[in-house]
Amino acid sequence: MKNISKALCVSILSVMATQIAFAQMTPEEISHLGKDLTPNGAEMAGNAAGTIPAWTGGLTAPPAGWTPDKGYVDPFKNEKPLYVITAQNMGEHANQLTPGLKALLEKYPTFNVPVYPTHRTFAHPQKIYDETRAKAATAKLNGLSIEGYDVPGTPFPVPKNGVEAMYNQTTKYFGGYKACRDWLPVRGNGTYYRVGFCEDVIQGQNMTPRTPGEVFAFFGAYDAPATLVGTIYLVHDPVDYTAGARQAWVYNAGQRRVRRAPDLAYDNIEDGTEGMRTTDDYWGFHGALDRYDWKLLGKKEMFIPYNAYKVMDPTLKYADMLDKGGIKSNLMRYELHRVWVVEATLKTGASHVLSRRTFYLDEDSHTIALADGYDSRGNLWRVYNYPLIQAYDAGVMFQTSFSAFDLTNGNFMVSALTNERPQPAYTWNSVGKAADFTADAIRRRGTR
Numbered sequence: 001m002k003n004i005s006k007a008l009c010v011s012i013l014s015v016m017a018t019q020i021a022f023a024q025m026t027p028e029e030i031s032h033l034g035k036d037l038t039p040n041g042a043e044m045a046g047n048a049a050g051t052i053p054a055w056t057g058g059l060t061a062p063p064a065g066w067t068p069d070k071g072y073v074d075p076f077k078n079e080k081p082l083y084v085i086t087a088q089n090m091g092e093h094a095n096q097l098t099p100g101l102k103a104l105l106e107k108y109p110t111f112n113v114p115v116y117p118t119h120r121t122f123a124h125p126q127k128i129y130d131e132t133r134a135k136a137a138t139a140k141l142n143g144l145s146i147e148g149y150d151v152p153g154t155p156f157p158v159p160k161n162g163v164e165a166m167y168n169q170t171t172k173y174f175g176g177y178k179a180c181r182d183w184l185p186v187r188g189n190g191t192y193y194r195v196g197f198c199e200d201v202i203q204g205q206n207m208t209p210r211t212p213g214e215v216f217a218f219f220g221a222y223d224a225p226a227t228l229v230g231t232i233y234l235v236h237d238p239v240d241y242t243a244g245a246r247q248a249w250v251y252n253a254g255q256r257r258v259r260r261a262p263d264l265a266y267d268n269i270e271d272g273t274e275g276m277r278t279t280d281d282y283w284g285f286h287g288a289l290d291r292y293d294w295k296l297l298g299k300k301e302m303f304i305p306y307n308a309y310k311v312m313d314p315t316l317k318y319a320d321m322l323d324k325g326g327i328k329s330n331l332m333r334y335e336l337h338r339v340w341v342v343e344a345t346l347k348t349g350a351s352h353v354l355s356r357r358t359f360y361l362d363e364d365s366h367t368i369a370l371a372d373g374y375d376s377r378g379n380l381w382r383v384y385n386y387p388l389i390q391a392y393d394a395g396v397m398f399q400t401s402f403s404a405f406d407l408t409n410g411n412f413m414v415s416a417l418t419n420e421r422p423q424p425a426y427t428w429n430s431v432g433k434a435a436d437f438t439a440d441a442i443r444r445r446g447t448r
Contacts, residue, residue, distance in 0.1 A: 041157025058123025188410030284368025
């Protein structure tokens with residue numbers, strides 16, 4: 001019996017050690033970066049059918065004559081859809097459509113999926129590729145904890161499990177940005193109002209002095225509607241949530257005081273979202289991983305919203321962009337890309353409004369482009385659409401004009417709109433001083 005127990009323990013420890021070691025890339029694996037793999041870990045080659053091209057460096061320069069005050073001009077404005085997927089013909093493309101997109105096609109007569117030629121526009125600065133290569137040799141998992149890593153750089157260029165894939169998402173490079181954007185909670189009858197929100201977000205490497213292990217510091221303040229103006233949030237997020245929790249504060253203009261906001265996490269409902277967005281589905285997913293079991297389902301070729309420059313056109317007005325099926329389909333752009341598919345299943349005894357979630361991460365950027373959320377009965381409930389564009393002036397791929405749909409009541413919300421904001425709506429490569437991201441600083445901002 002002792003020998004059996006000893007053998008079992010050795011076997012378990014061996015498996016555990018293998019899993020931890022398996023999370024680190026070997027020198028041989030790392031040698032493929034920049035060769036048959038892109039510097040960020042994607043397959044360099046196109047697909048066999050020729051419908052996904054090879055990656056050739058991405059989009060690293062703006063269109064001729066571009067200036068920031070024009071907003072992000074569409075470099076592919078003259079292209080036409082190859083075809084349009086509707087409820088009537090979606091069976092022909094079923095393997096490349098997410099359950100969420102299929103549900104939207106079935107629910108909304110005006111919703112369709114215009115498919116354009118694929119352009120692999122993702123690109124980072126060379127210094128970030130260098131960081132990724134270096135971090136790939138040291139980053140490893142210990143359960144849900146990440147070791148041997150700090151931003152910037154992609155910790156797991158070729159993820160081997162769901163946790164690694166999600167760390168790529170939560171630590172993705174953006175440096176720092178400032179932006180004022182709008183979101184529109186839209187009821188099933190088409191009525192909506194505007195919520196304005198201004199953000200100042202600094203990634204750890206852009207903060208002085210630097211706080212090791214911090215992925216970013218975030219200031220956010222409402223500038224519309226009047227009932228929310230004066231509410232300010234301050235958030236410090238760790239790279240590793242097992243090593244330290246999110247630190248959050250909120251300033252309330254009515255009370256003129258700063259208080260801790262420990263509930264600003266998980267499925268907490270944000271002000272001005274009408275219950276359509278939880279805290280942890282900002283940017284697709286961000287926050288602690290501990291309430292779910294994570295599984296990497298593999299890599300697939302799927303239609304995802306990509307190079308969606310048209311939806312950012314500053315000549316468009318919000319009232320002209322929407323119908324009952326969300327953003328008008330003729331403003332959207334979908335392309336065929338390889339994605340990592342990650343499934344999150346709520347742990348027994350854990351609490352969240354979504355019992356299961358499926359995330360579709362662009363292989364090139366490791367950024368969530370689509371997500372599906374299921375209710376407590378296991379029914380598809382919420383569909384999330386995160387169009388990606390490459391900021392060709394900054395070496396950053398980011399999500400724009402993202403939508404959340406409630407399939408039960410017909411409500412939806414569109415976030416990160418900038419069409420009616422002064423251009424340029426984004427300021428990239430911003431830096432910060434740690435002294436400006438403190439509870440005292442939020443108090444000073446609130447009393448100006």
